[in-house]
Amino acid sequence: MLGVRHHGPGSARAVREALDACTPSVVLIEGPPEADGLVELAGDEGMRPPVALLAHVTDDPARSAFWPLAEFSPEWVAIRWAVERGIPARFIDLPAAHSLAQDPDRERDFAPATDPDATDPDATDPDATDPDATDPDATGTDVAGTDATGAATGADRDVDHHLDPAADPHRDTAPQEPRTGDHLRIDPLAVLAETAGYDDPERWWEDVVEHRGSADDALAPFAALAEAMGALRERYGDGGHARDAVREAYMRLQLRAARKEFGDAVAVVCGAWHVPALAARSTVSADRALLKGLPKAKVDMTWVPWTHRRLSRASGYGAGIASPGWYAHLFQAPDRPVERWLTKVAGLFRDEDRTVSSAHVIEAVRLAETLAVLRGRPLAGLSETMDAIRAVMCEGSDVPLALVHDRLVVGDVLGEVPPSAPAVPLQRDLTRTQRGLRLKPEAAERELELDLRKDTDAARSRLLHRLRLLRVDWGEPAAASRGSTGTFRESWRLRWEPELAVRVAEAGIWGTTVLAAATAKAESDAIGAPALSDVTALAERCLLAGLPDALPTVMSVLADRAALDADVGHLAQALPALVRALRYGDVRGTETGALAEVAAGLAARVFVGLPPACASLDAEGAAQMRGHVDAVHTAVGLLADVSPPGLRGRWQAVLRILGARDTVPGEVRGRAVRLLLDEGELREGEAARLMGLALSPGTAPADAAAWVEGFVGGGAGGSGGMLLLHDERLLGLLDAWLTGVSAEAFTDVLPLLRRTFSAYETGVRRTLGELVRRGPGATAGGVMAPAAIPGFAAEPDRERAEAVLPVLHLILGLDTPRAAQVDNDHDHDRAEAPV
Structure with a gap:
């Protein structure tokens, strides 16, 4: 019985030594039996941990679970040891077919209702449906019987109940066993550390396991740990993990079957918490009775890449560890680990252009070793090395130290799975496409710049957009860099997460290739879209993704929805997406004739319906309508090149109507006048005349302030301030109006004016202040004289x-x-x- 801490390098080394010493005929490992057929793949040259076993219900891939394994996981070491020697290796935990089929109501038969891990198997988060969510791993420290399974929801709030009196109001301040009815979950590692006088369980584990040498008796460490677990289970019972009884019953049955086949030459590698239960005397009938009536589902299982970051407890993985990168280093460099670690840190800093010399490394090693002596530790651990790095290499700053924690202590190592591993057809097509486009999945986030005029980059763009349609968010669009805002360039942020393998499996219902699946998904989304704007956005995404076969269905739905929707706001929201789609279609060489016809028809309906829709709006409605006017104006400017002639003129006529009607809110009228001014469609002095009318004494101050907001604020941004800087007449009119507002009215309009002018850049506001300060005495007829403006002379120099x-x-x-x-x-x- 080799009881281990999952993802513990010390346990992994001890397992290898014990197996070498005992040479069993079969190795039994805690894990889903459905994976027995995948064991041989662990010996494939293309298999590089961290990896994970992925199980999902065949008909419902969202119901899934992971069993992660790293190079330093004892289970992985046992699997590799068996494969290299041709010895059978079998998994003996409760089958995933039962775990993933659990009905939440039935699960409560053996899991307490207060257990946060008795989760709904239909949850969309694959980690939340982990079959071993109630294992002691889920408490966050996994020495005692933890499994190498996925994260358990709610784990963080269940940690250290035996140490935190606030976790149970019925308990005294002194640590003692939890009351039976409370189902409190203990943390075995913390219990053992506290017993040994440690307040940090990780530090205790390093001192007693990671820093020990090889024992004379390879089985002695496991015997000691089994004895400790026996004492804990005698005191705490199931430790608040009621579901373990079912799992352990199945393990005992599998152990009996192996002993019947191989005799006593059997090695069991499992969480140390389970060792006392597996060694306990129990009848076959009693164990079978616990398993009777469990639901069952058909499941598929395969290997998928995993990451060190997802092994981290901070990622939400209940069985996680605090420092997977550090543990990987301890496993790979058992000799002189501190020197090698600090050399690796120096290399990281040098890559980031920080000055770190060999002397820094030498002094950091000395300081770490000295700290270990002062703290009474056998060897320097992670806390000592990090303190030494901060003092010697970071000059006391925690900022570069955060880089060490992110890149090295946790890390972004991504495992690899060989092509021979089972996979759904969609995953195989995706993998083949990724290789063809030289777009390798990576755990670390990276920026990808694409020039759509190049065939390879255009194909990469189509792949990423198709995956987004399928909810496989490998890439996320980012703002264009290098100062480029053209449609020929795209920027993406790429990061591959293990859960994306589940999303790919889910998307497999739509087709066997990425193109076919994205096409079918787009057609389905178009038919079920709740709003017109959703359909237009989908049409845009179809063009981005290069889905010509989906466009007929999407365009048919779009035409039907546009014909039936009489809401001008909905039509105005839909138009910009259609126009953007036309631009993207031009860049990608896509046929967009039908799209242009729908867009022109939509614009015509907006032109007719917009003036009546702007009448008698409240302040909130006016602000929303102003946004629609801006969006339509931008869309018309882009649409004019591909639409029937006269479209721009018709839109300018609509703006003139909006700018002149008293029934239209001031914010919309001001915006219409401003757009006409920017287009050069107002005669000289016309803008000043309209502003004078809007700011006349007969206009309510609130309405006048709204007109100002529409004219020089909001979407105009800093350009509104520049307009006032260069048109002294407009600034003079605004100044005259504002100084003539009564004190009571000024208090009412001040918030709107503050919002208007706060959007200007600091330099623009400062210059406007100077102009206003010097200008009022030099105005004639409401127009500020040029000589009074700083920077303007009466005659050219x-x-x-x-x-x-x-x-x-x-x-x-x-x-x-x-x-x-x-x-x-x-x-x-x-x-x-x-x-």
Whole structure:
């Protein structure tokens, strides 16, 4: 009986030594028996841990569970030991067919109702449906009988009940066993550490296991741990893990069968918590009675890549460890681990352009060893090395130390699974496509820049968009970098998570290839879309993903929804997505004729319905409608090149109507006038006239402030401030209105004005303040005189204007003689209109 701590490198080394000493005829391992046929794959050259066994219900892949294994997991060491020697290795835990078929109501028959791990198998989070969620692993420290299974929900709030009196109001401050009716879950590792006088269970584990040498008797450590677990189970019973009784009954039956076949030459590698229960005397009939009536489902199982980060307790994995990268290092470098670790840290810092010399490493090693002596530890552990790194290499700062924790203590190592591992057809097609596009899944997040004019990058873009349609979010669109905002460039953030294997399995119901599955999923989403804007967004995504076969269905649904939807707001929301889709279609060479027709028809309906829809709106409705006006304006500008002629003119006519009607809210009227001004459709002085009318004494102050917000605020952003800087008449009108508002009305309009001007950049606000401070005394007829504006002179400065010309000639590539001739010919014009 080799009781272990899962994901413990000391346990892994001890298991290897014990197996070498005993040479059993069969190795029994805690895990789902359905994986027996996958054991041989552990010896494949393409298999590189961390990996995980993935089980999911055949007809419902969302009901799934993982059994992660790292290189330093005792179970992985046992599997590899058996495969290398041709010895049978079998899993003996409760089958996944039973665990994943559990009905929540039936599960309460043997799991307490307060157990947070008696979860709904239909939960979408694959970790939340872990078949061994109630194992002591889920308490966060997995020495005593923990399994190598997926994370258990609610684990964090169940940790250390025996140490935290606040966890149970009925308990005294002194540690004592939990009351039977409370189903409190103990943390065996913390109990043992506390008994030994440690307040940190991880430090105790390092001192008594990781830092010990090889024992003379390879089985002695397991005997000692089994004795400790026996004492704990005698005191705490099932420790609040009622479900263990069923699992242990099945394990005992499997152990009897193995002993009947192989005699006593049997090695059992399981969580140490289970050892006393497996060694206990029990009848076959009693064990079978516990298993009677368990539901069963048909499950599929395979190997999938895992990551060190997902082995971390911080990821929510209940059986996780605090430092998977550190434990991997201890397993790989049993000799001089501190020196090797600090050398690795120095390499990381150098890669990040931090100055770290060999002297830093030497001093850090000395400091770590000295700290270990001062703290009474046999060897320096993770806490000593991290303290030494902070003091010597980080100059006392925790900022670079966080990089060490993220990259090395936890790490982003991603395992690999050989192509021969079982997989759904969709997964095989995805893997084949990834290889063809040289797009390797990685655990660390990375940026990917795509130029859609290149065939390979365009194919990568289509793959990532198709996966997003299938809810396989391997890539997430990011803001374009390198100063590029064109449609020919895309930026993505890529990060492969183990759960994506479950999403791929779920998406397998839509097709056997990524293209076929995404097409079927898009058609289904279009038919079931709740709103018109959802359908237009889907049409855009179909073009991004390159799904021409899905477009007819999507366009048919879109045309039907657009014809029946009379809400102008819905139509205005839908139009921008359609226009963007047209642009993306042009970039990708997709046929978008039908899309252009629908977009033009949608725009025409918006033009007709918008003026009536803007009448008599409250403040909230006006703000929302202003957003619709902005969106439609942008869409019309993009649509004008591919739509019937006259579309832009019709839209400008709509804006004129909106800007002139008194029944339209001030915010929308102001925005319409501003858009016409930006388009150059207002005669000289027309904008000032309209502003003067809007800010006249007869207009309510609140409505006038709303007009100002629409004209120079909101979506206008900093450009509204620049408009006021360069058009003194508008600034003078605004200044005259604001100074004439009564004190009571000013208090009411101040919040809206503050919101309007707070969007301006600091420099714009400062300059506006200077203009207003100096301007009122130099205005005539409400118009600020240029001479009163800082930076503006009454006459152009000829000398300053001419100083610009040489640079301008150089930029334009003009030769000096010709430039000089031009200067002479146009000397008078240059003085009147300086550069």
